[in-house]
Amino acid sequence: MNELVVETDGLTKRYGDRLAVNRVSMTVVRGEVYGFLGPNGAGKTTTLRMMLGLIRPTAGSARILGLPAGSPDVTARIGALIEGPGFYPYLSGRDNLRTLARYQSLPSTEVDRVLEMVDLTDRAKDAFKGYSLGMKQRLGVAAAMLGDPDLLVLDEPTNGLDPAGMADMRALVVSLAEAGQTVILSSHILAEVQEICDRVGVINDGRLLRESTVAELRGGATLRVRATPEDAALAAVMRIAGDEGVRRVGDGTLEVDLPATAAPEVVRQLVTDSIDVHEVTVAERSLEDVFFEMTGSETSRKKEVVS
Numbered sequence: 001m002n003e004l005v006v007e008t009d010g011l012t013k014r015y016g017d018r019l020a021v022n023r024v025s026m027t028v029v030r031g032e033v034y035g036f037l038g039p040n041g042a043g044k045t046t047t048l049r050m051m052l053g054l055i056r057p058t059a060g061s062a063r064i065l066g067l068p069a070g071s072p073d074v075t076a077r078i079g080a081l082i083e084g085p086g087f088y089p090y091l092s093g094r095d096n097l098r099t100l101a102r103y104q105s106l107p108s109t110e111v112d113r114v115l116e117m118v119d120l121t122d123r124a125k126d127a128f129k130g131y132s133l134g135m136k137q138r139l140g141v142a143a144a145m146l147g148d149p150d151l152l153v154l155d156e157p158t159n160g161l162d163p164a165g166m167a168d169m170r171a172l173v174v175s176l177a178e179a180g181q182t183v184i185l186s187s188h189i190l191a192e193v194q195e196i197c198d199r200v201g202v203i204n205d206g207r208l209l210r211e212s213t214v215a216e217l218r219g220g221a222t223l224r225v226r227a228t229p230e231d232a233a234l235a236a237v238m239r240i241a242g243d244e245g246v247r248r249v250g251d252g253t254l255e256v257d258l259p260a261t262a263a264p265e266v267v268r269q270l271v272t273d274s275i276d277v278h279e280v281t282v283a284e285r286s287l288e289d290v291f292f293e294m295t296g297s298e299t300s301r302k303k304e305v306v307s
């Protein structure tokens with residue numbers, strides 16, 4: 001059975017006359033990596049802060065593990081990296097974690113476990129201030145993983161990292177997911193979400209526009225057919241895909257709303273009609289295309305949705 005780790009119902013946060021989060025109802029299932037995707041200012045951090053019980057909703061509710069967000073039993077079962085980790089600069093990575101572990105009455109073996117998990121064991125004796133940004137973020141994830149939480153919340157964990165640091169962070173999230181960890185990861189980077197998330201919630205202007213698997217969001221692939229004469233090819237393909245299912249996209253190519261599995265049938269029809277087939281390819285829509293369609297491309301592009 002799919003156990004709901006997070007369930008929000010009409011979650012809303014108003015700051016003055018600004019609706020930062022507007023009736024967001026979302027679910028996160030145990031064991032999945034949930035991508036919370038949206039441009040800057042969309043309402044991601046505000047939603048996550050309400051889930052963590054750090055701020056109160058204006059309306060609606062969030063339940064974590066079946067309990068109201070913010071209740072002490074729940075807080076202890078969530079690990080979060082939100083708006084950058086705070087550590088003592090002169091203490092080593094290990095001593096920083098030991099301090100946190102002591103607060104939570106956890107044994108030092110737990111510190112070793114999480115250091116190993118984020119691949120920082122070799123550098124654990126070094127002072128935090130000497131760490132690269134990527135290492136600092138990984139230590140933040142290690143801190144969040146102390147006590148083996150049911151839910152790990154990562155708010156823009158790759159923000160500000162160089163490409164190598166980003167790749168390390170993605171690999172870390174994938175390895176945690178493989179170990180069964182439930183993760184919510186917010187991001188404005190589409191490629192990142194596409195690469196590592198099972199399901200995605202798309203948020204813009206405080207509203208959740210869609211919640212679905214990455215595959216569903218991208219929709220079916222389309223076929224691109226280049227055949228001559230084009231008019232005859234258009235008529236032939238329309239007999240399979242319907243009048244609305246075929247478009248001319250210029251340079252003699254037709255775009256057809258059919259999945260890759262329909263390619264042989266399309267080719268057969270064209271050949272039967274004595275049409276010359278030059279090329280049939282499968283074009284998948286990227287998550288990026290879908291996102292721009294949903295959020296209104298130009299305003300989103302200006303907000304630098306894509307990195």
Ligand SMILES: Nc1ncnc2c1ncn2[C@@H]1O[C@H](COP(=O)(O)OP(=O)(O)OP(=O)(O)O)[C@@H](O)[C@H]1O
Pocket residue numbers: 015018019020021038039040041042043044045046047188
């Ligand atoms: N404490 C606050 N007081 C007033 N307005 C706020 C506050 N926190 C957030 N907002 C506003 O609410 C909206 C959503 O902000 P939020 O930080 O949740 O977005 P975000 O999707 O996390 O963006 P980013 O990727 O930039 O962090 C923004 O318009 C922001 O200016």
